[in-house]
Amino acid sequence: MKRNRWILAGLLVLLAAALYENYDKEIKSWFGSGESSATEAESGKSVSALVAENAPKPGTPAPEFSLAGLDGKTYEVGGKRDKPLLLNFWASWCDPCKEEAPDLVKLADKYGSQLDVYAVNxxxxxxxxxxxxxxxxxxYTFPVLLDEKExxxxxYNGIAFPTNVLIDENGKVQDVIVGTLSKEELEAKIKKLLNV
Known part of the structure; x- marks a missing residue:
């Protein structure tokens, strides 16, 4: 379990650094070389604030995509939908994803007639x-999509697993949840999305 946390922490550091052109200066500023990065100095914002700034925000259109699923079908997101969508980003080695999985199954079963769930590995x-x-x-009985090239x-500016994105019928992001919530908290957000 501790090993997975270290792996996740390392991936987060590398992902955040890869988002910026000035990779070397960012790493030095994180580990206390005394220099601040050009990006941070110019904007006056921390790296995490810059990452959050580029993430899809509530009320903005969900980034459009077309992706193959384990079932061989292609799934698309973009624009108006028949039903709202819970988009779940996960990996099999992720302990919080394992904790969340049974709740996702229960919620998908309970709200399946009103909500699409796509699990994006x-x-x-x-x-x-x-x-x-x-x-x-x-x-999992809902579609499992394969993001083979990340x-x-x-x-969606993912920074950790799991990440859940709630998208309304108009194709707009309503919420971005990084990490796990209790089943009750996640269900409350789903109910808000569905207006029930």
């Missing part, structure tokens, strides 16, 4: 066989 950071085993072990995760 960021396969770039995972192994396909492990992802398939995870889906089978947790009984393109979608980057579009």
């Amino acid at each position: 960021v396969t770039f950071y995972d192994k396909l066989d492990n992802a398939k085993e995870f889906v089978e072990n947790y009984g 393109k979608l995760y980057r579009m």
